[in-house]
Amino acid sequence: MNPQSYIQTLTSAVEQLSEASSYTGLCHNHRQGQPLPSAEQLTRIVNLARAILFPGYFGNSTVNAQTVTYHIGVNVEQLYHLLVNQIQAGLAFDLSEDSGDAETLCEQARLLGAQFIARLPEMRRTLATDVEAAYNGDPAATNYGEVICCYPAIRAISNYRIAHELLTLGVPLIPRIITEMAHSETGIDIHPGASIGHHFTIDHGTGVVIGETCIIGNNVKLYQGVTLGAKSFPLDEDGNPIKGIPRHPILEDDVIVYSNATILGRITIGRGATVGGNIWVTEDVPAGERIVQRRG
Amino acid sequence: MNPQSYIQTLTSAVEQLSEASSYTGLCHNHRQGQPLPSAEQLTRIVNLARAILFPGYFGNSTVNAQTVTYHIGVNVEQLYHLLVNQIQAGLAFDLSEDSGDAETLCEQARLLGAQFIARLPEMRRTLATDVEAAYNGDPAATNYGEVICCYPAIRAISNYRIAHELLTLGVPLIPRIITEMAHSETGIDIHPGASIGHHFTIDHGTGVVIGETCIIGNNVKLYQGVTLGAKSFPLDEDGNPIKGIPRHPILEDDVIVYSNATILGRITIGRGATVGGNIWVTEDVPAGERIVQRRG
Amino acid sequence: MNPQSYIQTLTSAVEQLSEASSYTGLCHNHRQGQPLPSAEQLTRIVNLARAILFPGYFGNSTVNAQTVTYHIGVNVEQLYHLLVNQIQAGLAFDLSEDSGDAETLCEQARLLGAQFIARLPEMRRTLATDVEAAYNGDPAATNYGEVICCYPAIRAISNYRIAHELLTLGVPLIPRIITEMAHSETGIDIHPGASIGHHFTIDHGTGVVIGETCIIGNNVKLYQGVTLGAKSFPLDEDGNPIKGIPRHPILEDDVIVYSNATILGRITIGRGATVGGNIWVTEDVPAGERIVQRRG
Amino acid sequence: MNPQSYIQTLTSAVEQLSEASSYTGLCHNHRQGQPLPSAEQLTRIVNLARAILFPGYFGNSTVNAQTVTYHIGVNVEQLYHLLVNQIQAGLAFDLSEDSGDAETLCEQARLLGAQFIARLPEMRRTLATDVEAAYNGDPAATNYGEVICCYPAIRAISNYRIAHELLTLGVPLIPRIITEMAHSETGIDIHPGASIGHHFTIDHGTGVVIGETCIIGNNVKLYQGVTLGAKSFPLDEDGNPIKGIPRHPILEDDVIVYSNATILGRITIGRGATVGGNIWVTEDVPAGERIVQRRG
Amino acid sequence: MNPQSYIQTLTSAVEQLSEASSYTGLCHNHRQGQPLPSAEQLTRIVNLARAILFPGYFGNSTVNAQTVTYHIGVNVEQLYHLLVNQIQAGLAFDLSEDSGDAETLCEQARLLGAQFIARLPEMRRTLATDVEAAYNGDPAATNYGEVICCYPAIRAISNYRIAHELLTLGVPLIPRIITEMAHSETGIDIHPGASIGHHFTIDHGTGVVIGETCIIGNNVKLYQGVTLGAKSFPLDEDGNPIKGIPRHPILEDDVIVYSNATILGRITIGRGATVGGNIWVTEDVPAGERIVQRRG
């Protein structure tokens, strides 16, 4: 095969791949002048949020009582600017070229960004309870610092709480990217639509799945490999799943679910119940009850 | 301990670690003048392939009908050059210094690279069906864009389909590195040797294992934690496993396997069968049947 | 909302987030002049250690018998300097501003760093057995090179063996960060406190958890999703878990545990026993026995 | 000095440096939501322009007749987007917060960016003559490729021609930054306001200064250290220099100026004249004349 | 030449280059545990200093009255830490392994770093006068912003003023590296030992040299290519130049020196004198006088 024929092979592939019919539905029709969702920017956003929520643990800087305001000030401002850009990218993602005007999108993004920033203090209060729960629930934890620095649960839950706020504010796409970043990093897959109370913790975590319409109370603890999923879902007339129907479990306060348990459907695990490992639960569990797998 | 004694400790460790007998079997005997397999280059290769297959979703560029040819043209050309380099690295990986000549390796790599490029249009057609299956199978999916951008299944399946083509063309080592990159990113471990039909999807995905000799039909759906593995494998006279024997399951069209199910051995899950979560299957399942775990 | 009011929102959030009471327990009180634990530096440390232990497989360089000493020499020296810095960061992590003096910390870190370097040759000998076990245990493995380059088990076990040495030497925090880096990369979560013999291997690996007080013999093999965890743990008078009590399983030599099995508590799995997939084990298993899940 | 007193020194410096009165005139009052001029972005802009004008010489890509359109297409599109952003930054640079609206600025920048792109083909035609002049004027030049790759004159003149177009279009600030980048890289300082004909070349170049209101004809050649400057400039009533008055020399076609010559004021060096090295010229030089320094 | 002989050539070169006698005087005997001078760190130091002195012009951040304290706070703190590290590198540069102890060096560096930070406010006041002088002296300058952003003189003078403070505090080596960084960037070579008053400016600047023992008054203006150098210097008994003797010119207030003039030796250019371009001055020039080159 001579150089010329390689070039022909390439050129022919380019032609086929550039034909509009070949990428229908697979090509993003980007709106001119709008930012694109960017994994790199979102990584910086998450890192800034972590640096603000847990001062001195993330980022390269040393923080003390005299300088903490400087650091949080700079980080909040950078977070705001990056976030406005990515919110705008999310808002523009599905718009056709001629809907709305760019100025309005930008203004909307700035408003949503400011609203998010205003919720950071409350978010820190909740995350403090998650750190406490992780520390108290693990005899291997030597101090809060280790939990904040190392525990995948804290990373996954931080991303979830950030993403959940953004979803609640109405930001499209971006929240899901943020939780998928944590999914990739930790193996913990929490849909940003789930609702989760305080003092929430997950031990080890790889393989955990928490579905879109889950409702989780306070003081709940999950172990690795736990699925809180949908059993089945109704289809519409065209045979497609109907979106947005509650289809995932409700876990009331103080529930514990051990490793690799699978809980499916809109059922309720009652207050203080315990679900043993490696089992398959598709019906309600009364409050306080303890269900386990029979010995293999 | 004075500075001098630290240096002696280091020097002594260096001497021991540089003795040829200490690294037998652990050292790569690289062939002079050949490229090395490079995770960084392979990451760029995968990103370029994604940018070509799903124009406008990956990479920093905005694409429209007028400019799509430019972008695909440049990306195809860069992909080709990087790929030729890494194919050559794969070919050279196990060669001794005196086998074959460098020019031939290089020519072979260029031919294989061009053959891969020629298959990209077909690969896009198949991936389009995977995107469709992921969207249709998940009530939480709001549009194709979200699926392409965020869903780990799409990332893992893309890498698999790229790696499978390379393996089919006879490229050593590189395909496995590509699927392991997706494994690390998504927790989904698909061996490049597996054979997988169209409209394939995996929900959530963490912990999925698909073995080397699996044969998967069309319209198959797996959930997180599913293993399609080998039950046991025959040993040769020296007690080592015999390579290449079919030992993983066959899943016919329209099969669904729920989370954390384990299917082992060269068995067949018949057309349209459903395998429930958290169970252990080592025998054939007839077409259309539904097997589940008994309540814990 | 005008620009001024955005600035007020931000400024107000900064004030709340900078109030000392709001970050109690969540802020790292860094000791002036000491290094910080750094994921970036630790990544470089792990990469250098891999390049030393498996010459020619990691890093960009070509290695041959004439030049191997140069490469190992430079890598050992860089590893030493980076490690001393991060050991010092670990030692300083929980010290209050006025305990001990900086010079002593630094001297201690240099001593620990040199002791770690001195153990590298032994560490390579053990890892060679792990590579052998992975190769022999997988019919899909085509050669040692593929195992070293691609197998997540080798990455996770390397990090564990590095971290375990550091923990044994008394280095705080850093070992856990190193194993969590492998956890994120591979989905395999091995606590650096566990004790693991030679010829250890893990197939696929995603979802594996090995707890702090596990004792694992020689020639042990685990599959993906296996948990070696604690069943429950005694609380102290304040209701907090008592740290450091042996609470994880003992696996004697030649044990195999299949995928998604969960083994909990200070029980013993006897020499040569086999634990089937997807089961839940909380009692001793006698040597040579084989326990499996009943068909679902 | 204890740690506390260091912190006090720092805090006190921060306070002084943050007082508004201390940075009057030295602080950039940035307009919310507008981009900032960025040396990094402008470097990318210049590199893209060079890659478009001289295909295959700059950038990492190989170009051939089949693929040149792809490369130029992608580069032109990226150049356009980056340039619009930096033009907008330039336009916003001196605006107060309440002048004009953001949408208008953006629209204006997009128009100017497109106008610049439309002039690239003409710019290439002119630069081709500069390359020809550099090659013909230097016996040490072995081919056009060497001139394009290595000669500082080509870099400085390219930046000048880009900057001059932008200035002519009315873009503030950015043109000057672009020529100062070349000044730093080559030691050749050409003000973007100067007017320069075709077949222009500069040998060696370090120390050359070409002032804002210079007019330079075709086929002019300068050597290193040549200054085309202002002799003096009239002051306004407040003693400040009056801006924009023609005050630099006019060099007609075919003029040569040897090294370190200094030509000052609105004088004319006539067609075909030669100015010798190390001399100081403040009066007109007739066409065809040759002036030199007397022997030292 | 076969591969083996290449390796022998390399190995032989390595041996010769590693022989101690071959690098006597050319090898840095680094003191264990001390930082190295780092061009990269010093670049960051200079950029931080610029960002502090001219808020909003350098660095990526937007600054306004509400947030300026945050930015200056963070920048001052980072500057302090980087500077302490590089001061320590400078102090350690020429020490033998056994002189002084590391703790003392570190403490000394922290003190010097704090003293430098304390002088920043005064440094900004002086630089403000330099910016004013550059603006007033150049009809081509459109505003202060352009001067601060683009003018090489401001970059060179900023580096000089930073380096001069460090030299005055007694920091070795580092000041010279900082002024050489500006020399490379701008072609303006100011020795950090020179003494320079307020309202100092240099037009264009390439080729300017200001020697170690120069004394320059207020309101002095230089043009490109001006040398303020030494005429000759006395040698000691061994024929080596005696260090530290005043040997460069004194320029009193309000002096102007035009392009490419060379002023050599410990002479005085009197208040308000003007030195024309391209001339060679080795004797005192009385106050108010104007000397020029005769026409070539």
Place this chain on the structure above:
Amino acid sequence: MNPQSYIQTLTSAVEQLSEASSYTGLCHNHRQGQPLPSAEQLTRIVNLARAILFPGYFGNSTVNAQTVTYHIGVNVEQLYHLLVNQIQAGLAFDLSEDSGDAETLCEQARLLGAQFIARLPEMRRTLATDVEAAYNGDPAATNYGEVICCYPAIRAISNYRIAHELLTLGVPLIPRIITEMAHSETGIDIHPGASIGHHFTIDHGTGVVIGETCIIGNNVKLYQGVTLGAKSFPLDEDGNPIKGIPRHPILEDDVIVYSNATILGRITIGRGATVGGNIWVTEDVPAGERIVQRRG
């Protein structure tokens, strides 16, 4: 102007710029499969050479008698590989697609690379004399370390000596790029073809030009702004300059040339002569003579 018309403007510019006739002579006809000259790679090459020649001064590593062999070994090997690649790029630069074969080019590059490496020890011996000359000639120099770290002359002369060796070996293009890199960094422009003896030094250096056919003896010292250039050059029948004719000055041993002097043509400055600053010399200067500018 609507979005569509912007796209048309861009598309039209792309079409014009992609027409083959528009880039004749300005486009590099790259030879398939060959490396491209790369400023980034050449920068690494120069940095590695500096790190080898002056151990411990360049690069991040600490070097001592025990470890120097490791560092030089690794650096020599990396230098060799990078250099072979760039030599090959240089050799391929002007070849047409069908001349010679790739294997031969590669083999030739490896041979030239090895020959260059073999000359490094001699190169270090010569550079040692240049460092000595710079130190002895400058009262401001406090030690050899400062000279090696900071002095632009050492950077420029190192690049020249590297480039000169490569040119002597017959490598095209690359030598000139290397000296132009130093030209950009230091303002000192030495053509790689010049011949320069030992103990060579340049003070300050900005603006120095040393032409292709210069011959410079031992112990020569130049100051900033000195030109050693060509006076005029004979043209061939087509009016183009004839290449390769000796046309630059010869400076015999012990010559000093002061700042901004211009010496032109194939003249000889005799042993021990001194040329004063700011003068223009076009005729021989006898040995020992001292010529100066008359007072302005």
